[in-house]
Amino acid sequence: MRIVLISTPIGFLGSGQGGGVELTLNSLVFGLLSLGHKVDVIAPRNSKLLKSNEKAKLYLVDGEGQISWQHQNYNSPVTIPDNSLLAEMLEKGLSIAKQSDVVLNMSYDWLPIWMTLNYETPIAHIISMGSESSVISNLISKVYAKYPYNFAFHSKVQAKDYPFIKKPIIIGNGFKLDDYNFQASVKGPLAWVGRIAPEKGLEDAVYVANKLGEKINVWGLIEDKTYASKIEQSFPKGAINWMGFLKTDELQKELGKCRVLINTPKWNEAYGNVVVEALACGVPVIAYKRGGPSEIIQHGQTGYLADPDDKESLLSYVEIIEKISRRNCREWVENNASSDIFANKVVNWLNKVINEYK
Numbered sequence: 001m002r003i004v005l006i007s008t009p010i011g012f013l014g015s016g017q018g019g020g021v022e023l024t025l026n027s028l029v030f031g032l033l034s035l036g037h038k039v040d041v042i043a044p045r046n047s048k049l050l051k052s053n054e055k056a057k058l059y060l061v062d063g064e065g066q067i068s069w070q071h072q073n074y075n076s077p078v079t080i081p082d083n084s085l086l087a088e089m090l091e092k093g094l095s096i097a098k099q100s101d102v103v104l105n106m107s108y109d110w111l112p113i114w115m116t117l118n119y120e121t122p123i124a125h126i127i128s129m130g131s132e133s134s135v136i137s138n139l140i141s142k143v144y145a146k147y148p149y150n151f152a153f154h155s156k157v158q159a160k161d162y163p164f165i166k167k168p169i170i171i172g173n174g175f176k177l178d179d180y181n182f183q184a185s186v187k188g189p190l191a192w193v194g195r196i197a198p199e200k201g202l203e204d205a206v207y208v209a210n211k212l213g214e215k216i217n218v219w220g221l222i223e224d225k226t227y228a229s230k231i232e233q234s235f236p237k238g239a240i241n242w243m244g245f246l247k248t249d250e251l252q253k254e255l256g257k258c259r260v261l262i263n264t265p266k267w268n269e270a271y272g273n274v275v276v277e278a279l280a281c282g283v284p285v286i287a288y289k290r291g292g293p294s295e296i297i298q299h300g301q302t303g304y305l306a307d308p309d310d311k312e313s314l315l316s317y318v319e320i321i322e323k324i325s326r327r328n329c330r331e332w333v334e335n336n337a338s339s340d341i342f343a344n345k346v347v348n349w350l351n352k353v354i355n356e357y358k
């Protein structure tokens with residue numbers, strides 16, 4: 001199969017602004033190449049693919065990015081800036097798509113989904129968020145009526161945000177397991193990883209650490225500075241160890257030393273890459289029973305699921321975290337979320353999409 005992959009217009013690959021999509025894209029490319037497929041990637045200028053993905057052809061595009069939908073009002077209209085990066089990425093992608101079997105879009109935005117109705121090469125979409133925009137959800141509903149196979153979701157609970165999709169295609173997610181080393185350290189610090197933005201609920205994890213009289217190590221891009229400093233000011237000085245945004249290699253080395261990852265999203269997290277990355281290092285995870293993490297974490301086996309927004313429940317699970325076998329955590333990822341497993345699911349799905357056009 002020859003696949004043209006359109007990246008996110010929110011940030012270049014490696015910037016961290018694109019969130020989990022950046023890592024998902026690279027592990028998917030890796031999986032697709034290992035299965036012998038040909039992949040062209042269209043991404044913003046400065047993007048880098050993993051070294052192991054050098055067989056993929058990377059096309060870099062300039063332009064003005066989009067505002068991420070989770071930071072706009074649900075009923076906001078679509079805005080496309082002058083010199084639009086998204087439009088340029090599509091123009092490039094569609095121009096080479098003529099020699100391809102399928103375009104695989106990873107940007108959560110209106111334009112590529114709308115193009116599906118007006119282009120003869122199939123355009124398939126990995127929907128990377130819950131419903132964050134009425135205009136996009138309504139468009140997905142319209143396109144779905146004509147092309148029922150063209151949308152895939154990371155988790156069942158994410159797909160529930162699109163109730164008009166009767167039998168959602170769930171592809172989970174995949175990780176290049178060689179990039180994560182198992183660590184047996186059970187006595188390490190508390191960890192939190194993610195974009196520092198209100199939908200991620202960092203304050204609840206800091207609350208737990210503070211109650212335990214501990215500091216918490218926080219990795220990730222500070223996307224919302226006002227939000228970050230508000231959290232800092234509401235706890236005693238030094239409660240948070242800001243560890244910065246690290247590349248996967250360094251992140252996994254540090255994260256693997258921790259005794260638990262506390263994951264506290266306030267929104268319907270589509271998947272939650274950081275949950276699986278922690279598990280891959282042998283780090284159990286405590287999360288709210290909400291969104292993707294509620295389908296990933298095996299309660300009592302690879303971590304614990306607390307009632308949504310119940311910080312005391314998070315705290316009580318941290319106190320018994322040593323009951324979780326770190327080996328179980330790694331094994332779950334090996335059996336359920338490797339890049340091979342993920343790429344196979346994606347290929348099966350894309351074959352259905354391609355057949356629909358025949």
Ligand code: UDP
Pocket residue numbers: 016018019020021023024193194195219220221244245246247248251271272273274275277
């Ligand atoms: N991440 C990273 N370095 C860091 C912190 C986070 O590369 O220091 C990456 C992490 O690997 C993950 C992404 O940021 O792929 C966050 O994705 P997630 O699915 O957890 O949430 P999203 O940002 O997509 O809402």
